[in-house]
Amino acid sequence: MGVALSVHADAGRRRIEELFQEHEARILKRWLEIARSSTGGTGNQADRGGLADQLRELYQALRQSFDDSGDLSDLRGLLAELSRDRARQGFTPTETAIVVFGLKEALYEIVEEDGSPEAVRGFIWFSRVIDDLGLFTMESYASAREKIIIDQAEQLLELSTPVVKLWEGIVAVPLVGTLDSARTQVVMEKLLQTLVDTGSEHAVIDITGVPAVDTEVAQHLLKTVVAARLMGAECVISGIRPQIAHTIVTLGIEFGDIVTKATLADALAHTLRASGVKVVKGGESRIAVRTVEG
Amino acid sequence: MDRVPILKLGDILIVSIQIDLQDMSVLALQEDLSERVVETGARGVIIDITAVEIVDSFIGRMLATIAAISRMLDAETIVVGMRPAVAITLVELGLSLGGVRTALNLEKGVALLNQIEGSQHSTAAW
Numbered sequence: 001m002g003v004a005l006s007v008h009a010d011a012g013r014r015r016i017e018e019l020f021q022e023h024e025a026r027i028l029k030r031w032l033e034i035a036r037s038s039t040g041g042t043g044n045q046a047d048r049g050g051l052a053d054q055l056r057e058l059y060q061a062l063r064q065s066f067d068d069s070g071d072l073s074d075l076r077g078l079l080a081e082l083s084r085d086r087a088r089q090g091f092t093p094t095e096t097a098i099v100v101f102g103l104k105e106a107l108y109e110i111v112e113e114d115g116s117p118e119a120v121r122g123f124i125w126f127s128r129v130i131d132d133l134g135l136f137t138m139e140s141y142a143s144a145r146e147k148i149i150i151d152q153a154e155q156l157l158e159l160s161t162p163v164v165k166l167w168e169g170i171v172a173v174p175l176v177g178t179l180d181s182a183r184t185q186v187v188m189e190k191l192l193q194t195l196v197d198t199g200s201e202h203a204v205i206d207i208t209g210v211p212a213v214d215t216e217v218a219q220h221l222l223k224t225v226v227a228a229r230l231m232g233a234e235c236v237i238s239g240i241r242p243q244i245a246h247t248i249v250t251l252g253i254e255f256g257d258i259v260t261k262a263t264l265a266d267a268l269a270h271t272l273r274a275s276g277v278k279v280v281k282g283g284e285s286r287i288a289v290r291t292v293e294g
Numbered sequence: 295m296d297r298v299p300i301l302k303l304g305d306i307l308i309v310s311i312q313i314d315l316q317d318m319s320v321l322a323l324q325e326d327l328s329e330r331v332v333e334t335g336a337r338g339v340i341i342d343i344t345a346v347e348i349v350d351s352f353i354g355r356m357l358a359t360i361a362a363i364s365r366m367l368d369a370e371t372i373v374v375g376m377r378p379a380v381a382i383t384l385v386e387l388g389l390s391l392g393g394v395r396t397a398l399n400l401e402k403g404v405a406l407l408n409q410i411e412g413s414q415h416s417t418a419a420w
Contacts, residue, residue: 192378
């Protein structure tokens with residue numbers, strides 16, 4: 001029975017291959033129509049030309065795979081490229097998948113005209129191949145999307161952790177956004193490395209831009225301060241808003257002997273004093289400058 | 295077994311750790327150092343760990359022990375040149391090296407010792 005089936009299947013498959021050869025232009029045209037209608041006319045003229053080329057390549061690769069007794073690696077490569085492109089250009093998953101499934105519909109019209117039992121059997125086989133390819137397309141699409149997300153997360157990580165020099169021997173880290181373990185690790189390493197590179201003995205961690213502080217975030221901050229202290233630098237935490245102060249006290253987090261200030265300006269004044277710099281109001285000196293000029 | 299050399303500069307002893315510390319060499323260092331502190335009457339010990347890339351809890355405890363011994367002998371211990379990775383590891387291990395003073399580099403370590411001396415006695419003799 002199994003043998004008989006496979007013989008039928010082979011016959012059907014051959015018929016489909018023949019149909020593919022005979023009606024290439026028609027199938028391609030219909031396929032392109034279906035694929036285009038799926039995108040709802042959003043693509044511009046150049047994209048449409050690109051799509052026609054891509055479909056032609058896919059068609060060739062599919063026919064090639066018939067000759068190579070079902071080796072789909074070329075076809076998969078092309079499909080992966082297509083779905084990556086579409087994922088980047090912001091097509092929806094449906095719009096991407098319909099490009100592949102459209103071929104089934106295009107071929108079905110030909111098979112219906114042909115009407116022979118082999119062709120129908122072959123269509124079932126072909127339908128399975130297309131389903132496989134469709135799933136593969138979705139997988140490539142999803143992995144391309146994931147890659148974009150990972151890339152963006154990395155870029156965000158790089159963007160969001162500058163260490164700035166406030167004064168000779170004083171550096172500051174303005175933290176903006178939610179703190180998680182990964183980000184704190186990056187901030188911590190970058191801050192400590194800057195302390196070594198610049199020989200700064202004072203650091204200000206400004207959390208004005210941090211929307212919320214929970215036990216985990218506080219723990220991360222404390223670790224950073226202790227690590228800096230181990231290296232011989234003092235850290236001041238600034239930018240603690242009233243609500244955050246309230247939260248910290250309610251949660252029972254102990255900051256111990258770590259200096260905390262309400263604003264960056266207070267922290268800067270504190271570190272300047274600690275490093276022995278005296279700041280005086282410039283009102284009188286301006287008069288003095290004038291007398292020198294006069 | 296490698297012995298860690300102890301250098302004398304004025305009344306400061308400088309220990310620069312350049313080798314992978316084994317348990318035996320750490321114990322030898324503790325003995326050597328306490329002898330040299332007594333011998334020279336040093337008022338400060340600076341341990342330079344710039345070259346130390348890997349630490350474990352044993353080395354963390356060693357630093358604390360050396361500091362405690364030196365303090366008994368009236369010498370202040372300052373650990374200098376700790377790498378960021380080392381500091382992070384120590385924090386993750388839960389070692390905050392209480393009682394050990396730290397400085398970013400040897401120069402700042404010496405300055406810190408002088409500052410401590412200055413605040414203890416008004417005559418900064420060094």
